[in-house]
Amino acid sequence: xxxxxxxxxxxxxxxxxxxxxxxxxxxxxxxxxxxxxxxxxxxxxxxxxxxxxxxxxxxxxxxxxxxxxxxxxxxxxxxxxxxxxxxxxxxxxxxxxxxxxxxxxxxxxxxxxxxx
Amino acid sequence: xxxxxxxxxxxxxxxxxxxxxxxxxxxxxxxxxxxxxxxxxxxxxxxxxxxxxxxxxxxxxxxxxxxxxxxxxxxxxxxxxxxxxxxxxxxxxxxxxxxxxxxxxxxxxxxxx
Numbered sequence: 444x445x446x447x448x449x450x451x452x453x454x455x456x457x458x459x460x461x462x463x464x465x466x467x468x469x470x471x472x473x474x475x476x477x478x479x480x481x482x483x484x485x486x487x488x489x490x491x492x493x494x495x496x497x498x499x500x501x502x503x504x505x506x507x508x509x510x511x512x513x514x515x516x517x518x519x520x521x522x523x524x525x526x527x528x529x530x531x532x533x534x535x536x537x538x539x540x541x542x543x544x545x546x547x548x549x550x551x552x553x554x555x556x557x558x559x
Numbered sequence: 560x561x562x563x564x565x566x567x568x569x570x571x572x573x574x575x576x577x578x579x580x581x582x583x584x585x586x587x588x589x590x591x592x593x594x595x596x597x598x599x600x601x602x603x604x605x606x607x608x609x610x611x612x613x614x615x616x617x618x619x620x621x622x623x624x625x626x627x628x629x630x631x632x633x634x635x636x637x638x639x640x641x642x643x644x645x646x647x648x649x650x651x652x653x654x655x656x657x658x659x660x661x662x663x664x665x666x667x668x669x670x671x672x
Binding site: 478480485486487488489490493534546547548549550551552 | 592594600601602604607615618648650652660661662663664665666668
């Protein structure tokens with residue numbers, strides 16, 4: 444079974460600065476998808492960014508970018524120019540590319556605090 | 560609808576009562592998931608429906624939990640004889656297919672008193 448680990452329970456960042464969230468995962472599969480979701484106090488999970496394992500290029504979405512290291516099974520999220528609205532819980536998630544057992548497996552989350 | 564809709568938004572129930580939580584996925588989405596999120600914790604997988612295939616029930620914590628999906632659309636998660644440890648936010652998500660991103664609803668906060 445796949446596992447996802449987020450080792451940082453909480454991270455604090457100054458507004459306009461950069462913060463990096465760590466995520467590692469364990470899998471024996473070669474093809475899969477990785478995601479970062481944001482969960483604000485409203486509870487709704489919002490997709491921030493996704494990465495296909497077969498792509499070597501790191502995904503980028505505006506101020507959000509990832510550092511995907513397949514061999515190390517590492518998938519970190521960098522938030523640049525942090526804004527007050529970025530304050531939330533962030534969850535890393537894994538999904539197999541095989542149809543069977545295709546559920547999303549989540550890490551325990553990292554709370555991001557943004558200081559004005 | 561425009562997004563995944565869950566009802567009720569909040570539910571308070573007495574210990575021992577049965578509850579039903581509803582999820583309306585995005586129209587046309589074939590995959591539907593239920594997750595449980597206890598206070599300050601990550602998301603715990605409960606059950607996954609994909610099209611007409613048999614659901615993956617491997618995450619259901621006990622036989623008090625069950626879910627069904629009627630007509631490949633609306634899903635109901637039922638918890639029988641609720642216990643205090645069932646108190647959590649129950650999140651539903653749907654996706655267009657098994658290989659695409661999942662969209663989440665706002666969840667149902669269940670409180671068992």
